[in-house]
Amino acid sequence: MRLSAVDLACHRGGRDVFTALSFAVASGEVLAVTGRNGAGKSSLLRTIVGLVRIAHGGLTLEGGDPELTIAEQAHYLGHQDALKPALSVAENLKFWAEFLGAGPADTASTLVAVGLAEIADLPAAYLSAGQRRRLSIARLLAVKRPIWLLDEPTSTLDAASQDRLAGLMRAHLTEGGMILAATHGALGLPASRELQLDDIRAIAPATAETAS
Amino acid sequence: MTALAAILVRDMRIAMRVGGGALMGVLFFLVVVTLVPFALGPDLPLLKRIGPAILWLAALLASLLALDRLFATDHEDGSLDLILMGRAPLELVVAAKGLAHWLTTGLPLIVTAPLVGLLLNLDAAAELALVLTLLVGTPALTFIGLIGAAIAVTLRRGGLLLAVIVLPLTVPVLIFGVAAANAATVRPMPFGTPFTILCALSLASLAVGPFAAAAALRQEME
DSSP: OEEEEEEEEEEETTEEEEEEEEEEEETTOEEEEEOSTTSSHHHHHHHHTTSSOOOEEEEEEESSOTTSOTGGGEEEEOSSOOOOTTSBHHHHHHHHHHHTTOOSOOHHHHHHHTTOGGGTTSBGGGOOHHHHHHHHHHHHHHSOOSEEEEESTTTTOOHHHHHHHHHHHHHHHHTTOEEEEEOSSOOSSOOSEEEEHHHHHTTSOOOTTSOO | OHHHHHHHHHHHHHHHSTTOHHHHHHHHHHHHHHHHHHHHOSOHHHHHHHHHHHHHHHHHHHHHHTGGGTTHHHHHTTHHHHHHHSSSOHHHHHHHHHHHHIIIIIHHHHHHHHHHHHHTTOOHHHHHHHHHHHHHHHHHHHHHHHHHHHHTTTOTTHHHHHHHHHHHHTHHHHHHHHHHHHTTTSTTSOSHHHHHHHHHHHHHHHHHHHHHHHHHHHHHHO
């Protein structure tokens, strides 16, 4: 499986976020998307899953399911954790597992894998930022999808949780998955490729207030 | 189907938990209707005459209460991104959310309406007509409201805009709902004609609402 972008451009709020971006990621590879704040890392991930319209260029996925779009074969872990405070930890995970199409998933073992099994019945409102992030990572494990798009996945995690995430990512790669991660810090595993967005952005004038 | 059932169950659970919209809608309905006899005074024939209209207005406002959070919470916590990415068609997801909203706010109103109707001196025939019109008319309120909720989704304080957008669109539902409910008390009026039009309005909003709301959501998320 191979995801490639050719001459990709994204246009938001009347300005070019990035233009003429080309990259390719294959199964078992990690693409680290780096760049300063506002460089367009998040926009790139959102463009890939179709949440932002592609202004120019194209994305192709070779070796995927031709019946499904790229977004339907991808997991997107954004800045927000997509959790409902009124529902318990297990209910939140069960909902996403069912909605994303896994059917009645084995949520118990997934919660063990992210270290939240003891608090499965606790309402998500009481979780810390790191626990919320771990719960949304659990979604990636409950439903198998080959492409993981991670936006600052380690930002709220402590050292032990970062190690655990690195282990989960390694397992995903050995199963033939691919990972695109927007990141400032270390991911905890060697990136096969790196995409520096700053160089590309030099074409368009930068405005610092737009969030990445 | 699993995805849609999951949305339905989740939204109903959230609505029925603490801070959810289900109980608030019914309480608001009760309070508004209870205030009317205090404002008008103990004029029983007058209350009987305007009772169905008061109940319909209160039901309209009560079903608007929880609507502004319908898509806004999903937008704020990032769920809407994942829903838009999902394999389930957005139109059906929107319809499932509308159904959950109606089951948790519309249906309780219908159940409590005969009870609060007593406060407005409604007799058995008027109560029956009222319950029938609410049963048929409240889905129209929810599914018209879906459109407003989707348009106001990215606004922080979208509730007011929602009311401004949705209330004018609900005028036909209100006219024919009250006309049919009044038919039981005001004799020469037929029940069937306005009731049939009310059914038609409801069916039309069921068909149009999810598509319009889904289109608005897609537009907003760009």
